[in-house]
Structure formats: structure tokens, C-alpha cells
Amino acid sequence: MTAETRITAEPGTPFITITREFDAPRELVFRAYSEPDLIARWLGPRGLKMTIDHFDVRAGGGYRYVHTDEDGNAYAFHGVFHGTPSVADGIVQTFEFEGTPGHACLERMTFEERDGRTVIHQRSVFESVADRDGMVETGMESGVNDSMERLDEVLADLAARG
Amino acid sequence: MTAETRITAEPGTPFITITREFDAPRELVFRAYSEPDLIARWLGPRGLKMTIDHFDVRAGGGYRYVHTDEDGNAYAFHGVFHGTPSVADGIVQTFEFEGTPGHACLERMTFEERDGRTVIHQRSVFESVADRDGMVETGMESGVNDSMERLDEVLADLAARG
Numbered sequence: 001m002t003a004e005t006r007i008t009a010e011p012g013t014p015f016i017t018i019t020r021e022f023d024a025p026r027e028l029v030f031r032a033y034s035e036p037d038l039i040a041r042w043l044g045p046r047g048l049k050m051t052i053d054h055f056d057v058r059a060g061g062g063y064r065y066v067h068t069d070e071d072g073n074a075y076a077f078h079g080v081f082h083g084t085p086s087v088a089d090g091i092v093q094t095f096e097f098e099g100t101p102g103h104a105c106l107e108r109m110t111f112e113e114r115d116g117r118t119v120i121h122q123r124s125v126f127e128s129v130a131d132r133d134g135m136v137e138t139g140m141e142s143g144v145n146d147s148m149e150r151l152d153e154v155l156a157d158l159a160a161r162g
Numbered sequence: 163m164t165a166e167t168r169i170t171a172e173p174g175t176p177f178i179t180i181t182r183e184f185d186a187p188r189e190l191v192f193r194a195y196s197e198p199d200l201i202a203r204w205l206g207p208r209g210l211k212m213t214i215d216h217f218d219v220r221a222g223g224g225y226r227y228v229h230t231d232e233d234g235n236a237y238a239f240h241g242v243f244h245g246t247p248s249v250a251d252g253i254v255q256t257f258e259f260e261g262t263p264g265h266a267c268l269e270r271m272t273f274e275e276r277d278g279r280t281v282i283h284q285r286s287v288f289e290s291v292a293d294r295d296g297m298v299e300t301g302m303e304s305g306v307n308d309s310m311e312r313l314d315e316v317l318a319d320l321a322a323r324g
Contacts, residue, residue: 083264092264102245102254
């Protein structure tokens with residue numbers, strides 16, 4: 001029984017929201033979002049090689065990573081954190097695909113505790129409705145679904161190790 | 163004869179747009195937006211002391227500055243640049259008032275040449291309509307108007323010096 005990942009993109013708005021429930025306490029989920037070794041195990045579609053350049057989840061920090069497919073095509077992403085990332089307040093970051101430089105979005109992830117389980121809420125805002133629509137049309141949905149399933153597996157593994 | 167600063171905040175959207183025409187070529191306007199010594203002369207409301215911590219207008223760079231009023235109250239702001247700032251492509255940056263940490267917005271400034279004059283277009287997107295409404299309610303309008311008038315004066319001074 002796998003939890004459902006809900007992706008919403010209301011027509012005419014610049015927003016995308018993603019929600020997904022995990023069978024893990026939110027401290028563990030936050031660890032999976034803030035420790036580079038763990039992030040490398042779930043962030044991105046299956047089948048791509050993940051290379052983290054840096055991932056420094058703190059006030060004033062930033063991140064950069066590269067996904068490489070089996071043909072050697074590389075897709076790099078980077079951004080910075082705003083505010084102080086924490087379990088209670090969540091994570092606010094920018095996100096830029098380096099293939100479209102200067103087109104960034106602003107994302108907020110929050111971790112809602114629900115009876116020992118955790119609901120992740122991610123809300124992204126783009127510079128324009130057109131930019132948002134462009135992101136939806138890249139087929140981001142399968143990448144998001146892969147990431148959330150892989151995160152489920154990482155959390156189960158962490159829980160099993162105690 | 164002073165040009166008009168137009169500030170638009172369509173109800174129900176997370177956007178604020180600002181447009182203003184200047185009697186200066188866009189290379190000069192871009193200099194005023196990218197050289198810290200010049201930025202210090204126009205950015206912010208009149209009557210506040212402007213202290214630039216750093217202002218590094220380049221790909222991967224960031225900025226931080228502090229406005230201090232005559233009672234010693236300090237208001238600090240910071241952000242980072244996305245993409246490569248340039249005359250042709252404009253400037254994309256984040257903007258956070260440190261009094262509300264983690265509440266950032268994403269801004270794009272472009273410099274449109276029009277017969278030797280320059281129209282600045284600034285478009286900001288906030289995380290939510292509520293955040294955008296909050297910014298409008300701070301009375302940002304007079305600060306924006308001051309900044310644009312002061313920029314006019316800086317540009318006239320630069321032009322006079324050749």
C-alpha cells in the first residue's frame with residue numbers, strides 16, 4: 001500500500017503544490033531533506049545518476065546537484081535557502097534548472113506531524129503562469145512520483161536501522 | 163517634469179509590477195543597479211541611512227543592506243542573484259526582509275531601451291497572495307516612489323559628469 005502523491009497546478013496561477021504522507025516521524029523526514037548522503041538516495045527520477053556538488057541546508061546556504069542519464073546527458077540544478085531551515089518551520093529555497101538560467105522558482109516545504117506520520121507539503125511559485133505551465137509540461141510528475149517513492153524507501157530503511 | 167512610477171498589484175494574484183521611464187541609456191541604468199557605490203545613493207526611502215554590507219551583482223552572487231532611521235531602528239534586507247545579470251537580460255534576484263525571515267520574493271528587473279531612454283520593468287512574485295497583500299499594506303509605495311526619484315537624480319548626475 002503506497003501513499004498517493006498529490007500534485008496540484010490550478011489553471012491561471014503560478015503555483016504548484018505537492019502533498020504526500022509518510023509513515024515516519026517528521027524529525028526523520030527532515031533528516032532525509034537536509035543530509036546530503038540521504039538526499040542523494042531519493043531526490044530525482046529513478047535511473048539517473050545523482051551527483052551532489054554541495055547541499056548545505058542552513059540559513060544562507062545553498063545547493064547544487066547534477067542528474068546524469070545513461071547517455072551522459074547532464075541536468076544541473078541549484079538554489080539557495082531563505083530563513084533558517086528547521087523541522088518546525090520547514091525549508092524555503094530557490095530552485096533553478098541550469099538549462100534555463102535565470103528562470104527560478106521559490107519553494108516552501110513544510111513537515112506536518114499527524115499521529116507519528118508526516119505529511120509533506122511543498123508549494124512552489126514561479127515567476128509567471130507561463131513559467132509554471134512550462135514546468136508542468138516537462139513531465140515533472142513522474143520525477144516527483146519517483147522521488148516520493150524513493151524517499152519512502154529511504155525512510156523505511158532508516159526506521160529499520162533504528 | 164518627473165516621470166510617473168506605476169505600481170500594479172492585481173487582486174487575487176501574488177504579483178507586484180513596477181514600471182518607470184528614465185531619461186538615460188540602459189547601460190547607465192544597469193550601472194546604477196549593479197555598482198554598490200551607486201546603489202547606495204538611490205535604493206530605499208529618503209531619510210534613512212543606507213549601509214551596504216555586500217552587493218555582488220553577478221551569477222551566484224548575493225547582497226545585503228541595512229536601512230537605519232534617525233531613532234536607530236535598523237531594517238536589513240538580503241537576497242541572491244539567479245542567472246547572469248546583464249543589460250540585455252536584466253537582473254533576477256530574491257528579496258527577503260530580515261524582520262520576516264524565510265518570507266522571500268523573487269524579482270526580475272528588465273531594462274527596455276526606448277529611443278535613448280530606458281523603461282525599467284520590475285516584476286515581483288510572492289509565495290502567496292496573502293504575502294503579496296502584506297507587502298502592499300506595509301506602505302511600500304512611498305519607498306518605491308522615493309527610490310525611483312532618487313535614481314532619476316543619480317542618473318542625471320552621472321550624465322552631467324559624462
